[in-house]
Amino acid sequence: MGFDDLVAEFRGHKRAFHLEVRDDYTGVPGEADALERFAAGRPLEPAFTAQWYTLVREVTASGTSVQRVRVVTEPHTDYVRFAVATTPGNLDAGEDIRWLPREVAPEELPDDDWWLLDEDLVAWTVFEQDGTALPGWVATTDSALTAHYAAVRDRLWDKAIRHHDYIK
Structure with missing residues (x-):
């Protein structure tokens, strides 16, 4: 699954959750x-x-x-x-x-990042030992895995601190 495939999946779901662990x-x-x-001190491209x-912006505007x-x-x-410094741009986008x-x-955090779209699809970013990301994502729609990751998402989301509260 490549970036364009993930983008297409975003358009068909109501909740897209991403976990970053690195x-x-x-x-x-x-x-x-x-x-x-x-x-x-130079601006980003x-x-x-x-x-x-x-x-x-597109997907949040559609709900x-x-x-x-x-x-x-x-x-x-x-x-x-x-x-932390560049997160305001993400927030402004929605x-x-x-x-x-x-x-x-x-303690049960995975080694790799993942996306959960609704509770239908999990897509992992896979990293080499040196931190290099492999191209694309590995994805599944297996209901046992998506249910597991939905439970992890909910636990993490409830524990995590909103950006504006975290940077105080």
Whole structure:
């Protein structure tokens, strides 16, 4: 499943939830460059966020809820500081982002990030040991797995801290 496939799935669901469990995403294409620009005090390239913001605006305008929980280590890594600083753009586009300090997160966190669309589809981002993301996603509609991930989503969402409360 590629990005375009995931985009198509967003348009057919009412709730899109993303769990991020890594403190560094510089192994994902474009992330290392974005972090370098941020660290140097330069603005992000518009193309870095334009496609995502456009999708979030489109699907939230049609009634889809786009949610994200970022599990983070404290004190923050450079990448997490970058993510905190750039989150207002995601919020402005319509995404609801919450933060969960790793020290209070449940022990059963997976090693890889995932999307849950409604309770119908789970799509995992798979990472190599060095942090490099493999292209695309591995996905399933298996009802036992989607029910499991829906329960994990609900536990994490309830524990996570809204962005504006977290950055105080």
